[in-house]
Amino acid sequence: MKVDGTCHCGAIALEAEVDPSGLALCHCTDCQSLSGSAYRANIQARAEDFRLIRGTPKIYVKTAESGTKRAQAFCGDCGAQLYACAPENPGTYSLRVGTLLQRRELTPTRQIWLCSALPWSMNLEGIPGTQRQT
Numbered sequence: 345m346k347v348d349g350t351c352h353c354g355a356i357a358l359e360a361e362v363d364p365s366g367l368a369l370c371h372c373t374d375c376q377s378l379s380g381s382a383y384r385a386n387i388q389a390r391a392e393d394f395r396l397i398r399g400t401p402k403i404y405v406k407t408a409e410s411g412t413k414r415a416q417a418f419c420g421d422c423g424a425q426l427y428a429c430a431p432e433n434p435g436t437y438s439l440r441v442g443t444l445l446q447r448r449e450l451t452p453t454r455q456i457w458l459c460s461a462l463p464w465s466m467n468l469e470g471i472p473g474t475q476r477q478t
Contacts, residue, residue: 345361345363345364345446345449346359346360346361347359347361347362347387347389347439347445347446348360348397348444348446349426349439349443349445349446350398350443350445351399351401351418351419351421351422351424351426351443352419352422352423352424353419353421353422353424355398355399355419355421355422356398356399356401356419356426357396357397357398357399358395358397358426358427358439358443359394359395359397360389360393360394360439361389361390362387362389362439363387364387364449364450365453366387366388366453367386367387367441367450367451367452367453368385368386368452368453368454368455368456369383369384369385369386369452369454369455369456370383370384370386370455370456370457371383371455371456371457371458371459371460371462371465372456372457372460373457373460374408376460376462378406378425379425379440382461382462382464383455383461383465384440385440385441385442385447385450385452386428386438386439386440386441387438387439387441387444387450388436388437388438388439389436389437389439390435390436390437391429391434391435391436391437394427394437394439399419401417401418401419401420401426402417402418402419402420403415403416403431404416404418406428413431414428414429414431415428415430415431415434416428417429424440424443425440425443426440427439427440
């Protein structure tokens with residue numbers, strides 16, 4: 345599936361080819377902290393299927409507890425997260441689904457790092473909601 349997206353301000357644009365069945369929700373504490381949310385929705389794109397169309401993201405290299413380094417790409421203007429990859433010679437890009445224009449067409453097929461999941465994030469059905477902010 346071809347996807348494309350931008351950061352919030354539009355300074356950076358990307359496109360990629362992804363397997364739509366590969367959307368994962370990550371509940372690790374790094375994803376919680378970096379996203380400012382309970383989890384992060386990611387989908388993988390092979391390096392040969394990924395392309396920056398406009399702009400140059402800022403890169404923050406995060407070292408995981410395991411010692412693995414991941415380059416976190418984000419817009420230096422609006423701060424929107426775009427993707428993560430190996431700092432050198434990335435084989436894949438982990439795209440942040442919220443930046444993709446096709447995000448409504450993608451459905452999560454798995455969750456990872458459930459040991460770090462916030463208990464309330466697993467079932468939101470009973471929480472009252474409105475269609476728009478009031």
